Amino acid sequence: MxxxxxxxxxxxxxxxxxxxxxxxxxxxxxxxxxxxxxxxxxxxxxxxxxxxxxxxxxxxxxxxxxxxxxxxxxxxxxxxxxxxxxxxxxxxxxxxxxxxxxxxxxxxxxxxxxxxxxxxxxxxxxxxxxxxxxxxxxxxxxxFVPPGWRERLGARLIVNDDVFNWVDLPRSAAVVGAGVIGLELALALHKLGVRVRLFSRGERVGPLTDPELQKLSRTIFAAELPLSLNATQLDPLPDGDQVLIGGERFDTLLCAAGRxxxxxxxxxxxxxxxxxxxxxxxxxxxxxxxxxxxxxxxxxxxxxxxxxxxxxxxxxxxxxxxxxWPDMHHRPRRTPLSVVFSEPQIALAGASHAELLADGSHFDTGRVSFANQGRSRVMLVNRGALHVYAERNTGRLLGAEMIGPAAEHLGHLLAWSVQRGDTVRQMLDCPFYHPVIEEGLRTALRELHSDLHLPAPPIESCMDCDTEAEVGG
Structure with missing residues (x-):
């Protein structure tokens, strides 16, 4: 036919x-x-x-x-x-x-x-x-599964596709791969009472590229669950009904080493x-x-x-x-936005720190820690930090990376600002309610605006009217 x-x-x-x-x-x-x-x-x-x-x-x-x-x-x-x-x-x-x-x-x-x-x-x-x-x-x-692992481990080895057909949770699981999929599933299983160890082939845990934030993410997640970094020589072996890897035995090995x-x-x-x-x-x-x-x-x-x-x-x-075809149209693409539903969450919006460096961009960084941010402390989610990046000559927001509370929501706000071409000053002129986690973003933007050494805003700008009366803004 x-x-x-x-x-x-x-x-x-x-x-x-x-x-x-x-x-x-x-x-x-x-x-x-x-x-x-x-x-x-x-x-x-x-x-x-x-x-x-x-x-x-x-x-x-x-x-x-x-x-x-x-x-x-x-x-x-x-x-x-x-x-x-x-x-x-x-x-x-x-x-x-x-x-x-x-x-x-x-x-x-x-x-x-x-x-x-x-x-x-x-x-x-x-x-x-x-x-x-x-x-x-x-x-x-x-x-992706490394060569030979399936043949050697049989049903003891699974990929993320298999997790969602489970009838019951395992008692223990080794998770290989500390990218988005491995990190999310390892943390979820750990909180559900499964004994977990997360193996990372390098130093990175999650997709953050900013060195300061990557270091912070390692510290945070190492305190959350057992974590093995630089695990490049893994050689999992069958041991009865279990898997022997990194000197420990697990009921199953979840391979999340990429796609x-x-x-x-x-x-x-x-x-x-x-x-x-x-x-x-x-x-x-x-x-x-x-x-x-x-x-x-x-x-x-x-x-x-x-x-x-x-x-x-x-x-x-x-x-x-x-x-x-052949009368094709060139279409614009949206500003990059990615979110990791870990705890705390991770978000990257616009250009990443690594991309800005690779492009030779001239940019400054605004920072905020959520450790003492008011609303975050109220809810006991005060972990992590946010970095925002802006073009040095214009103050235009280029991107942001963060690990912290409400990252899925802050990531959207930041991606929208990047796509619109907002400057740091324009973002600061927008309303910020109190007390909310978004006030942490304002803190980072204020630091960034100061570092950029741009002309002062016009007198009618609401930015000059902001008070510091709020606690931990």
Whole structure:
């Protein structure tokens, strides 16, 4: 059987679904090809089930911490089966919404099977031929596992995808990889009573790049749970039903050592597509085009900012331009924003410290510690710090990094300011209520404005009217 279409989309995850919607604005001749299952990484094994587990962990931690407010409570009893039942039930609910959406699209625009390029504009889908004017690759990514570990450890080794199918919590778990996924899951399991050790291959814990904040994050998380840094020579071994790693035995080893794009077995060797020195696709982020051909790629398959909103944006751009081919449009991208739902939370907004240094940017840094910030102390979440970065000559906000309370919310405020092109003075002229955690941001902005040595604001500016009467602002 031969199918002809204007746009063929390989993969029905977040990027693929966004590409499908965007392409169908221009043409009905769209074909969405999926080889495994409908349902995004976010809904099945990513954002949503992980936050369900984290919510349970935070609830347990809240009971443990109640005595610090003078509230006496019994130590929490963790019902692992009940915890995982809610995780699975809600996970299935989220996945169901995605499946309902895809199944609601015309059947003629969906094809199930594994796709491979048989040549330019030609796909083979398990014996069926697809001829397309343009192709969007949205095949996502999968967890990376070091060679030999699966064969050696068998069922004792799991990846984050497996966690959310648990019926009960394990007694102990080694977590390898201190990036976003490993850090979130290690902390959640630890708070739920699982004996955990987190192994990091280097000095970094989490995605922070500012040296001062990275050092602080190591200190904070080392006090939270057992942490092994510079664990580069790990050699996990089976030991009965357990895993022996780093001199300790665990019921399971959760490998969170990164992810790799699903680009193998696509027949890409039949196409002349450019890659960088590490084999990653060279993609125009503003068109999603890969090379000079009508091949577009979006989402985690690009190995670039593996976040849902980024995948959705890239998929929309890819689908729109694939349907327009060859009349493509360059689309703007949103300001970078990433959040880690650890405790305390982590957020990066705009350019990171490392990116600013790499670009040779001339910038100053404003700092605030949350240790004595008023509202943070009231709620006993007074850990962490915020650094904000501004351009030296103009005072324009360039980016921020933080570890601390309400980072998911402060991160949004900061990303919005970066995207608008706000200056530090413009941000200080905005209202700050009292007492709120956002007052910590104002403290950092005040320090930054002073360091920038910019002209004083006009007399009508409200910034000159701010008082220091509040405690710990």
């Amino acid at each position: 031969t199918h002809t279409c204007d746009v063929a989309i390989i993969g029905a995850g977040t990027a693929g679904m966004a590409a499908y919607r965007a392409a169908r604005v221009h043409t009905e001749r769209v074909l969405l090809i999926e080889a495994a299952h409908y349902g995004t990484t976010c809904a099945r094994v990513g954002c949503m089930p992980s936050k369900l587990l984290i919510a349970a962990a935070e609830s347990a931690q809240g009971v443990r911490e109640a005595h610090r407010f003078g509230v006496q409570a019994e130590p929490p009893r963790i019902d692992g089966r009940a915890v995982m039942q809610r995780v699975r039930d809600e996970r299935d609910r989220f996945v169901g919404f995605v499946q309902d959406t895809v199944h609601g699209w015309p059947e003629a625009t969906r094809l199930f099977g594994r796709a491979r390029f048989a040549g330019a504009g030609v796909l083979d889908v398990e014996g069926q031929r697809v001829a397309a004017k343009a192709v969007v690759i949205a095949t996502g990514s999968r967890p 790799e794009p699903n680009l193998d077995d696509l027949g890409l060797d039949t196409l002349d597509l450019p890659r960088d020195d590490q084999g990653r696709p060279l993609v125009n982020r503003h068109t999603s085009q890969w090379g000079g051909t009508p091949v577009f790629i979006a989402g985690d398959a690009t190995d670039d900012r593996a976040l849902l909103h980024e995948a959705s944006d890239a998929g929309r751009i890819a689908g729109d331009n694939a349907a327009r």
